[in-house]
Amino acid sequence: xxxxxxxxxxxxxxxxxxxxxxxxxxxxxxxxxxxxxxxxxxxxxxxxxxxxxxxxxxxxxxxxxxxxxxxxxxxxxxxxxxxxxxxxxxxxxxxxxxxxxxxxxxxxxxxxxxxxxxxxxxxxxxxxxxxxxxxxxxxxxxxxxxxxxxxxxxxxxxxxxxxxxxxxxxxxxxxxxxxxxxxxxxxxxxxxxxxxxxxxxxxxxxxxxxxxxxxxxxxxxxxxxxxxxxxxxxxxxxxxxxxxxxxxxxxxxxxxxxxxxxxxxxxxxxxxxxxxxxxxxxxxxxxxxxxxxxxxxxxxxxxxxxxxxxxxxxxxxxxxxxxxxxxxxxxxx
Numbered sequence: 001x002x003x004x005x006x007x008x009x010x011x012x013x014x015x016x017x018x019x020x021x022x023x024x025x026x027x028x029x030x031x032x033x034x035x036x037x038x039x040x041x042x043x044x045x046x047x048x049x050x051x052x053x054x055x056x057x058x059x060x061x062x063x064x065x066x067x068x069x070x071x072x073x074x075x076x077x078x079x080x081x082x083x084x085x086x087x088x089x090x091x092x093x094x095x096x097x098x099x100x101x102x103x104x105x106x107x108x109x110x111x112x113x114x115x116x117x118x119x120x121x122x123x124x125x126x127x128x129x130x131x132x133x134x135x136x137x138x139x140x141x142x143x144x145x146x147x148x149x150x151x152x153x154x155x156x157x158x159x160x161x162x163x164x165x166x167x168x169x170x171x172x173x174x175x176x177x178x179x180x181x182x183x184x185x186x187x188x189x190x191x192x193x194x195x196x197x198x199x200x201x202x203x204x205x206x207x208x209x210x211x212x213x214x215x216x217x218x219x220x221x222x223x224x225x226x227x228x229x230x231x232x233x234x235x236x237x238x239x240x241x242x243x244x245x246x247x248x249x250x251x252x253x254x255x256x257x258x259x260x261x262x263x264x265x266x267x268x269x270x271x272x273x274x275x276x277x278x279x280x281x282x283x284x285x286x287x288x289x290x291x292x293x294x295x296x297x298x299x300x301x302x303x304x305x306x307x308x309x310x311x312x313x314x315x316x317x318x319x320x321x322x323x324x325x326x327x328x329x330x331x332x333x
Contacts, residue, residue: 026062027273031092033066035263036083038076038097039158043187044208046070047297048125048261049096052281055290059280072185075158076101077111084114089266091273095119096263099128099256100163102316107328116313119264121306122277125285126207126299128260129226130164131234132171133209133218134201135194143221143235152178153200156190164203166253167224167237173330174246175237194218205260206231210298224250226257228300249327252319258312259304278306 033056035049046068053066071079076097083095105112132146134153140146146153157165171177182199184190187208193199194217201218202209206228212218223234238250263281265274284290285303294301319327 026060027091027276028060028064029062031062031064033060033064033092033094035066035068035094035096036071036079036087037068038071038073038079038095040072040186040188041070044205044299045076045096045098045261046186048294048299048301051290051293051297052125052284055284055287055293056280059283059287060276074111075104075162077104077109081111081113083264083266084119087266089120089268089270091265091269091277094122094263094265094277096261098158098163099260099262100166100253101262102256102259102313103163103166103253103327106316106319106324108324116264117310117317118267120267120269120274121309122263122265122274122281123306124259124304124309125261125263125281125301127226127302127304128205128207128257129228129231130167130203130224130254130257131206131209131220131231132168132201132203132222133213133220135197136216136219137197138200140219140221143240146221147176149178152180154180154182156184156193156199156202157181158184158186158190162203163253163256164205167250168203169330170246170250170253171222171237171240174243174249175240191217207299214298224254224257226254245326248323249330252316252323252327255312255316259309262309274306 035053037046037049039045049068053068056066057063071082079095080097080101083093087093102116105116134140155168165181168177168179172179184193187204190202191212194201209218213220220231220234222237223231224237238247241247241250265277282303285301291301
């Protein structure tokens, strides 16, 4: 009897320990996470996401494979629509979209099929300062020279959600900047057009343009209120205007820079999965190997959690209707 009981006990013990791995396996074990980037390969959003894809797995239990998929179109509106409406809320599809997207939603731009407040937010991996960068072979020495130009400067942009182009539109309306735009699928195409002297320059984040500044292709002339080491001396867009309306509109545009490199998951992604992702992103932002690689790309990382991001998103989207209409007059999406 004792022997039979002991044998039965051993069977239970064996069964218990054999099923623990199945129940205790990390959620991400054996899985692949896809980061959808709303731009073509080679730009700042793409480069940072690819660096993250190499370093994030070691901070996610189960060490999943992480790949980057580019989905350019309408300054990342297409990618944002896809992740919001089509991607499964299982934590296996993330989105990295343009920081100006909150203003696109505020303006109710045609084609927007998402509500940023409903995304499962991971956070942002950087704050960004917007600058105007023009070719160094042009005769301009400072921003006042640019304002005094008798002919418009020709700038590249990526589409209606391009936050940097919005800055130039406001400078055109309230500071007298004369500008024309040509749209391109992504930053690499814009930079190629600058090298070919097909256009004069572009607005862009300082981190993305820093390599081109250092190699002497372009020179920065003005920046937004968010500053970074190396451009503190540049004039600020809000200081170029006098009216309170203009300053308010420029401040509204600059608010998007606080979530300079946003990462989200589809609405309805389980909170247990989001905790894993947020912790991983926070940890990888302090990773020495990642920082070394990012520095080589002349970029930087600074994690802001989902609460900080949603505070900015709500600030933008809770603007009164009158302010939204006023911004729409000049943003020219």
